[in-house]
Amino acid sequence: MTTSPPSLEDRLAQLESEARRLEPGPDARGRMRDRVVAQTEIFLESLEGGKAYVVTDHKGSGLLDLAIQEEGRPIEALLQSWTRDVETPGLNPASGGHLGYIPGGGLYPSSLADYLAAVTNRYAGVFFASPGAVRMENLLIRWMADLIGYPEEAGGDLSSGGSIANLTAIVTAREAKGITSGRVRQSVIYATDQVHHCVGKAIGIAGLKEAPVRRIPMDDRFRMVPTALARQMDADRDHGLDPFLVVASGGTTDTGAVDPIGDIAEIAHEHGAWFHVDAAYGGFFLLTPEAPEPLRALHQADSVVLDPHKGLFLPYGSGALLVRDRELLYRAHRYDANYMQDTHRSREEPSPADHSPELTRHFRGLRFWLPLQLFGVAPFRACLSEKIWLTRYFYERLRDIPHMELGPDPELSVCLFRHVPPGKDADPVNARLIEAVQTDGRVFMSSTHVNGSHWLRLAALAFRTHKSTIDQALDVLRELVEEEAER
Ligand SMILES: *Cc1c(COP(=O)(O)O)cnc(C)c1O
Numbered sequence: 001m002t003t004s005p006p007s008l009e010d011r012l013a014q015l016e017s018e019a020r021r022l023e024p025g026p027d028a029r030g031r032m033r034d035r036v037v038a039q040t041e042i043f044l045e046s047l048e049g050g051k052a053y054v055v056t057d058h059k060g061s062g063l064l065d066l067a068i069q070e071e072g073r074p075i076e077a078l079l080q081s082w083t084r085d086v087e088t089p090g091l092n093p094a095s096g097g098h099l100g101y102i103p104g105g106g107l108y109p110s111s112l113a114d115y116l117a118a119v120t121n122r123y124a125g126v127f128f129a130s131p132g133a134v135r136m137e138n139l140l141i142r143w144m145a146d147l148i149g150y151p152e153e154a155g156g157d158l159s160s161g162g163s164i165a166n167l168t169a170i171v172t173a174r175e176a177k178g179i180t181s182g183r184v185r186q187s188v189i190y191a192t193d194q195v196h197h198c199v200g201k202a203i204g205i206a207g208l209k210e211a212p213v214r215r216i217p218m219d220d221r222f223r224m225v226p227t228a229l230a231r232q233m234d235a236d237r238d239h240g241l242d243p244f245l246v247v248a249s250g251g252t253t254d255t256g257a258v259d260p261i262g263d264i265a266e267i268a269h270e271h272g273a274w275f276h277v278d279a280a281y282g283g284f285f286l287l288t289p290e291a292p293e294p295l296r297a298l299h300q301a302d303s304v305v306l307d308p309h310k311g312l313f314l315p316y317g318s319g320a321l322l323v324r325d326r327e328l329l330y331r332a333h334r335y336d337a338n339y340m341q342d343t344h345r346s347r348e349e350p351s352p353a354d355h356s357p358e359l360t361r362h363f364r365g366l367r368f369w370l371p372l373q374l375f376g377v378a379p380f381r382a383c384l385s386e387k388i389w390l391t392r393y394f395y396e397r398l399r400d401i402p403h404m405e406l407g408p409d410p411e412l413s414v415c416l417f418r419h420v421p422p423g424k425d426a427d428p429v430n431a432r433l434i435e436a437v438q439t440d441g442r443v444f445m446s447s448t449h450v451n452g453s454h455w456l457r458l459a460a461l462a463f464r465t466h467k468s469t470i471d472q473a474l475d476v477l478r479e480l481v482e483e484e485a486e487r
Pocket of ligand 1: 102162
């Protein structure tokens with residue numbers, strides 16, 4: 001006996017009933033949502049007094065027991081794994097005690113914005129598809145352009161972070177200056193040793209690896225020396241090379257140094273080079289009265305990178321690029337395809353897809369817009385000023401701990417220091433000290449290599465960092481320095 005194949009209608013009905021499991025009803029949604037929200041409340045309530053770094057033996061390996069399989073699992077089991085395997089081990093970047101690298105925190109309303117963005121799945125790539133979403137992103141770009149003092153014709157892009165924003169800037173510079181492959185070897189790039197490593201990475205990805213890179217000398221506070229830059233650019237020009245790109249830092253990651261941006265802008269432009277400033281860390285300090293003077297010259301740069309997931313405390317996934325002449329960003333990134341033809345009907349507003357390598361992307365404007373609208377700008381200003389003063393406070397109080405060598409006066413909110421007990425080799429002492437700080441976990445600091453030595457650094461930028469956090473960091477250091485003395 002042969003069974004006849006199911007009819008097309010039967011097959012569709014069966015597939016539909018399976019596929020509909022992807023759409024839980026209101027009760028099931030409510031149950032999942034309540035579980036998740038309850039978990040986030042436990043997390044948020046545990047931040048005060050919780051650790052900034054947690055050492056575990058398992059390092060999240062429990063996830064390996066949850067292979068992706070044909071049938072689903074209950075939310076309870078998955079949240080249990082989330083808490084044990086992901087939320088707990090390692091660095092807690094939501095903690096105010098995160099004082100390493102460059103922290104930020106992750107503002108709560110951004111999580112609700114991401115929720116709205118994901119539930120509605122608005123398409124923020126082209127104006128035609130979501131005019132409101134694109135207007136919102138353009139408004140935020142304009143807000144940042146106004147902050148740095150860019151003219152009306154400026155534009156930009158909300159990126160996933162500073163690295164991609166720097167890459168987009170360098171590609172724009174390459175196209176604006178017409179650096180085709182035949183010209184790469186004679187097109188010179190200028191930066192200091194303190195420029196963020198993502199700039200070197202971007203130069204490579206942009207196909208500019210063979211361009212000569214000049215490391216411009218710095219003063220004793222790790223800032224580019226403009227006269228040295230001018231001399232090097234003149235020398236290169238005399239040798240038949242083309243000064244192509246100058247990259248300055250609006251707050252270096254290692255030391256918080258701000259290059260003399262106005263002076264560098266003049267020299268770069270006199271020599272016909274593109275001037276880019278990586279202000280991923282320091283740019284938003286422009287909101288404060290304490291902003292170092294050179295940051296006020298950011299508008300003289302051809303392009304600037306800011307990182308809202310640092311200086312505006314947004315959750316990770318929010319960088320920004322600003323370009324003084326939007327047309328140059330557009331020319332470097334606009335491509336077309338037949339299937340996109342409908343999207344050109346409405347061109348009143350620039351579309352993100354024309355200003356970056358991305359086409360389909362997270363609607364990342366909402367997580368940026370919502371907290372700014374809900375809170376207003378004032379608490380952001382206060383929080384950034386607070387970080388500058390906390391860092392000065394930390395720097396002053398470090399003097400009370402025996403045998404601390406201090407780095408330069410902090411310009412922003414990064415402080416370099418190291419322990420130099422007499423009769424001991426300082427590098428291994430500081431390597432031990434930072435490991436002990438991180439294992440202790442009450443606060444998290446990081447270390448770096450400067451001028452061939454091991455230094456410790458504190459970076460205050462998380463919005464949950466306040467005076468009690470800094471006092472705790474000082475207590476931890478004092479205790480561990482005493483332990484070191486007893487070794
Ligand atoms: C953090 C940082 C970057 C890299 O940005 P990501 O958002 O981590 O990709 C670039 N430059 C500076 C100065 C930074 O502090």
